[in-house]
Amino acid sequence: xxxxxxxxxxxxxxxxxxxxxxxxxxxxxxxxxxxxxxxxxxxxxxxxxxxxxxxxxxxxxxxxxxxxxxxxxxxxxxxxxxxxxxxxxxxxxxxxxxxxxxxxxxxxxxxxxx
Amino acid sequence: xxxxxxxxxxxxxxxxxxxxxxxxxxxxxxxxxxxxxxxxxxxxxxxxxxxxxxxxxxxxxxxxxxxxxxxxxxxxxxxxxxxxxxxxxxxxxxxxxxxxxxxxxxxxxxxxxxxxxxxxx
Numbered sequence: 001x002x003x004x005x006x007x008x009x010x011x012x013x014x015x016x017x018x019x020x021x022x023x024x025x026x027x028x029x030x031x032x033x034x035x036x037x038x039x040x041x042x043x044x045x046x047x048x049x050x051x052x053x054x055x056x057x058x059x060x061x062x063x064x065x066x067x068x069x070x071x072x073x074x075x076x077x078x079x080x081x082x083x084x085x086x087x088x089x090x091x092x093x094x095x096x097x098x099x100x101x102x103x104x105x106x107x108x109x110x111x112x113x114x
Numbered sequence: 115x116x117x118x119x120x121x122x123x124x125x126x127x128x129x130x131x132x133x134x135x136x137x138x139x140x141x142x143x144x145x146x147x148x149x150x151x152x153x154x155x156x157x158x159x160x161x162x163x164x165x166x167x168x169x170x171x172x173x174x175x176x177x178x179x180x181x182x183x184x185x186x187x188x189x190x191x192x193x194x195x196x197x198x199x200x201x202x203x204x205x206x207x208x209x210x211x212x213x214x215x216x217x218x219x220x221x222x223x224x225x226x227x228x229x230x231x232x233x234x235x
Contacts, residue, residue: 001176040221042159049209049225050159061223093159097220100147101173103161 002027002096006106012114019081021109023094028074031098038098041070041079044108045090054079081111089113116140118210118226125232131198134229136210143191144168146212147219150184150195153228154206164219165193200233207231
């Protein structure tokens with residue numbers, strides 16, 4: 001089974017500053033046949049369903065601001081918010097989708113304003 | 115536009131059963147699987163599995179293979195989640211979701227608004 005571990009559990013960042021969070025998978029999510037990482041990031045605000053931000057580790061969804069970026073490969077990934085805005089306060093989850101029989105999520109990172 | 119609209123909150127006693135519905139619109143229902151996910155209060159997301167809306171085939175993730183049933187009514191573009199023999203540990207928000215529609219599944223682009231199921235005596 002894939003175990004996804006996110007760190008830190010929470011972080012507080014000043015408005016306009018950079019926020020970065022990590023996601024580590026217990027197994028590689030890189031499929032060598034197509035050289036793609038089966039890793040997504042979601043944002044969840046209170047009382048709302050999650051919103052897909054990034055798939056394939058680094059591909060932003062349409063409409064997602066370019067201050068959000070994803071990086072990493074294999075087992076180690078990072079979501080970065082380059083300049084934190086008030087509306088970015090949320091919990092962020094990573095998810096692997098290597099197969100639809102083994103989809104798993106990380107425990108989440110809560111982002112707050114310092 | 116793609117929409118997934120779920121049924122309203124439920125309050126049930128332990129041992130009862132509950133059914134959550136997820137009505138899809140804005141696309142051909144039988145072209146995309148419906149996934150189910152759970153989020154306990156203050157907790158993270160758990161993947162429950164999926165139902166193939168074309169064949170009715172299902173997959174249940176570990177931990178959701180005994181009391182959980184996915185079903186369909188394609189005539190009204192609706193998927194259902196039935197949970198039997200409820201316990202307090204089943205109290206959670208249940209989400210239906212649809213993926214991006216590409217070759218690879220499991221990228222959850224579209225989500226229902228969630229249905230809160232509360233189990234309490």
